[in-house]
Amino acid sequence: MAVLEIRDLHVSVETDQGTRQILRGVDLTICSGETHAIMGPNGSGKSTLAYTIAGHPRYTVDSGSITLDGADVLEMSVDERAKAGLFLAMQYPVEIPGVTVSNFLRTAKTAIEGTAPALRQWVGDVKTAMTNLKMDSSFTERNVNEGFSGGEKKRHEILQLELLKPQIAVLDETDSGLDVDALKIVSEGVNRAKENTGLGVLLITHYTRILRYIKPDFVHVFVAGKVAEQGGPELADRLEAEGYDRYVEATA
Amino acid sequence: MSSATTAPAQAGANKNLHGPGSTIHVQTRNERPASFNLSDFEPVTGREVDWKLTPVAALADLLDATIDGAELTIDSTSNGSASVSWVSMSNDAVGLAGVPEDRASSIAWSSTENALLIDVSADDVSEVSVNRSGLGLAPRAAHTVIRVAPFAKTTVVLTSEGQASLSENVEIIAGESSQVTVISLQEWASDSRHLATHFIRADKNASVTHTVVSLSGAIVRVNPQTRLAGEGSSVNMLGLYFADSGEHLEQQVFVNHEAAQTKSRVNYKGALQGQGARTVWIGDVLIGPHAVGTDSYEQNRNLVLTEGTRADSIPNLEIKTGDIAGAGHASATGRFDDEQLFYLQARGIDEATARQLVVRGFLNEIVQQIPVASIAQRIELALDRELEGIA
Ligand SMILES: Nc1ncnc2c1ncn2[C@@H]1O[C@H](COP(=O)(O)OP(=O)(O)O)[C@@H](O)[C@H]1O
Ligand SMILES: [Mg+2]
Numbered sequence: 083m084a085v086l087e088i089r090d091l092h093v094s095v096e097t098d099q100g101t102r103q104i105l106r107g108v109d110l111t112i113c114s115g116e117t118h119a120i121m122g123p124n125g126s127g128k129s130t131l132a133y134t135i136a137g138h139p140r141y142t143v144d145s146g147s148i149t150l151d152g153a154d155v156l157e158m159s160v161d162e163r164a165k166a167g168l169f170l171a172m173q174y175p176v177e178i179p180g181v182t183v184s185n186f187l188r189t190a191k192t193a194i195e196g197t198a199p200a201l202r203q204w205v206g207d208v209k210t211a212m213t214n215l216k217m218d219s220s221f222t223e224r225n226v227n228e229g230f231s232g233g234e235k236k237r238h239e240i241l242q243l244e245l246l247k248p249q250i251a252v253l254d255e256t257d258s259g260l261d262v263d264a265l266k267i268v269s270e271g272v273n274r275a276k277e278n279t280g281l282g283v284l285l286i287t288h289y290t291r292i293l294r295y296i297k298p299d300f301v302h303v304f305v306a307g308k309v310a311e312q313g314g315p316e317l318a319d320r321l322e323a324e325g326y327d328r329y330v331e332a333t334a
Numbered sequence: 335m336s337s338a339t340t341a342p343a344q345a346g347a348n349k350n351l352h353g354p355g356s357t358i359h360v361q362t363r364n365e366r367p368a369s370f371n372l373s374d375f376e377p378v379t380g381r382e383v384d385w386k387l388t389p390v391a392a393l394a395d396l397l398d399a400t401i402d403g404a405e406l407t408i409d410s411t412s413n414g415s416a417s418v419s420w421v422s423m424s425n426d427a428v429g430l431a432g433v434p435e436d437r438a439s440s441i442a443w444s445s446t447e448n449a450l451l452i453d454v455s456a457d458d459v460s461e462v463s464v465n466r467s468g469l470g471l472a473p474r475a476a477h478t479v480i481r482v483a484p485f486a487k488t489t490v491v492l493t494s495e496g497q498a499s500l501s502e503n504v505e506i507i508a509g510e511s512s513q514v515t516v517i518s519l520q521e522w523a524s525d526s527r528h529l530a531t532h533f534i535r536a537d538k539n540a541s542v543t544h545t546v547v548s549l550s551g552a553i554v555r556v557n558p559q560t561r562l563a564g565e566g567s568s569v570n571m572l573g574l575y576f577a578d579s580g581e582h583l584e585q586q587v588f589v590n591h592e593a594a595q596t597k598s599r600v601n602y603k604g605a606l607q608g609q610g611a612r613t614v615w616i617g618d619v620l621i622g623p624h625a626v627g628t629d630s631y632e633q634n635r636n637l638v639l640t641e642g643t644r645a646d647s648i649p650n651l652e653i654k655t656g657d658i659a660g661a662g663h664a665s666a667t668g669r670f671d672d673e674q675l676f677y678l679q680a681r682g683i684d685e686a687t688a689r690q691l692v693v694r695g696f697l698n699e700i701v702q703q704i705p706v707a708s709i710a711q712r713i714e715l716a717l718d719r720e721l722e723g724i725a
Binding site (some may be wrong): 136160163164175185 | 671672673674676677678679680681682683684685687688691692694695696697698699
């Protein structure tokens with residue numbers, strides 16, 4: 083049972099025009115097995131929250147805290163966070179020329195577990211996970227994200243999620259750019275991870291359509307760098323009907 | 335990748351594609367002097383187009399007058415029926431592939447007493463390796479001829495290690511329809527200097543793969559030039575270099591499309607790390623007036639791992655016929671991409687391992703094309719050693 087706690091988080095970024103505040107006091111608690119949807123308009127700071135949890139060096143935490151089971155996440159390096167059980171499925175996965183998916187996955191698994199996985203078992207696990215995500219087996223010999231279509235990139239993120247078995251996963255707009263079929267396949271992957279490992283999910287999205295396949299327990303409306311309202315799944319339905327205008331006008 | 339070089343490097347990525355019929359004149363490469371007589375070459379000042387990026391002051395003893403041209407002590411192995419022997423410089427195997435075009439090459443040519451001849455007879459399949467080591471720091475000249483008769487298939491691996499101040503010429507004659515692979519691996523001691531010109535001549539339908547791997551040495555300048563002399567001939571010129579602090583690794587690559595329906599690919603990749611690490615790549619492609627149907631592409635990419643390095647990357651393309659299949663070039667010099675590091679680290683991979691993965695991945699494109707497993711392995715081990723220092 084893992085708990086990720088975010089308290090009064092303030093984050094800024096250096097830009098050409100000077101320091102820019104993005105997150106302005108975020109409070110969130112995510113437990114194993116729970117699915118939290120974070121919904122908000124473009125530019126509200128959702129990706130900033132995701133990157134800050136993962137430890138991207140571009141973002142500066144000005145105040146507040148992030149802890150995982152009480153341990154100070156902000157003190158951890160990026161790889162230490164991953165080893166502690168945090169995972170970020172990126173909105174824009176990065177190409178790594180010359181590094182094959184197979185080599186990448188094995189290196190990551192070895193890093194997370196501390197020892198190299200038993201080869202036969204590992205090859206089987208990768209194969210099963212890929213079949214489930216309807217990925218061709220030739221995929222493992224391609225270079226990480228190089229020449230992948232949008233859908234392939236997102237499947238590859240979820241493949242890693244299923245193989246690395248984190249405790250808490252942040253999914254940053256995993257639904258964007260996916261057609262209905264791909265959206266279902268990717269959602270099934272997330273649901274499998276929830277079922278198999280009791281994964282806690284922070285599901286960042288702009289639209290409600292992914293919530294048809296991944297059922298949230300909590301919905302948080304994110305506006306101007308903080309949570310403007312929270313509730314149960316019914317809040318998503320309301321957003322579907324009314325959009326974000328109400329919140330955006332309130333903060334403008 | 336973002337740009338990270340000082341002028342006159344090609345900062346950032348630049349890609350040019352020239353379709354059939356286009357003509358650009360960057361530099362007239364074939365107007366350079368070519369002669370077997372040393373007296374035809376002026377003393378090197380360092381202002382010449384082919385020397386201006388080279389530290390000529392540190393090469394004075396190799397650029398002045400004739401030097402010791404006695405036979406080198408070598409280790410060679412050969413299977414198949416290829417013969418490896420020393421022959422006089424007046425042997426008719428010498429001078430078939432090229433004529434010196436710079437003073438270093440000319441000095442080496444006129445200094446050498448006997449040439450090492452690797453002779454592969456027609457229809458033969460063979461593998462030859464020649465290793466030079468422990469040559470010492472006194473200037474030495476050498477000449478090697480790899481002569482491959484028609485329809486033969488051969489792989490020649492030339493390795494170099496230890497101390498040396500070597501100036502040499504290597505001639506490669508790929509006979510009609512032969513398949514020739516030559517790998518030149520430089521893994522010199524840190525105080526060694528090496529100047530080399532490789533002259534490649536590809537006859538009708540011959541196919542040549544030429545690879546230059548320079549991993550260490552104070553100054554290593556290997557200039558391979560290919561004449562696609564026979565119709566339908568092709569060359570794949572590959573290069574990999576890794577410059578550390580205080581190392582100057584240079585390669586001036588030249589492809590001369592003389593005959594029709596010829597094809598060339600040039601792909602050089604380099605990494606630089608440490609104060610004063612220096613690399614130079616100049617890639618000239620000349621598509622001559624008779625080279626109709628030419629298909630040519632050259633590229634150079636450099637990965638800058640630390641501050642204090644400099645990579646020059648200069649592609650030139652000269653087209654003298656309107657009727658070509660395609661010609662293009664690309665050149666890019668970039669820093670380590672922090673987003674790549676973040677992505678790998680976000681999967682639990684520590685920073686040092688992540689950097690190694692990215693650099694090895696970058697250079698892999700070349701390593702994967704090296705057909706001799708033991709050499710590919712040796713390069714990988716050397717890269718691992720180089721990369722241990724970068725975390
Ligand atoms: N690295 C950055 N440099 C400059 N501005 C940034 C950077 N990252 C985010 N921002 C700005 O912060 C705001 C929030 O961005 P982001 O977190 O990407 O929002 P969202 O994911 O909700 O669309 C935007 O106005 C964006 O332009
Ligand atoms: Mg975003």
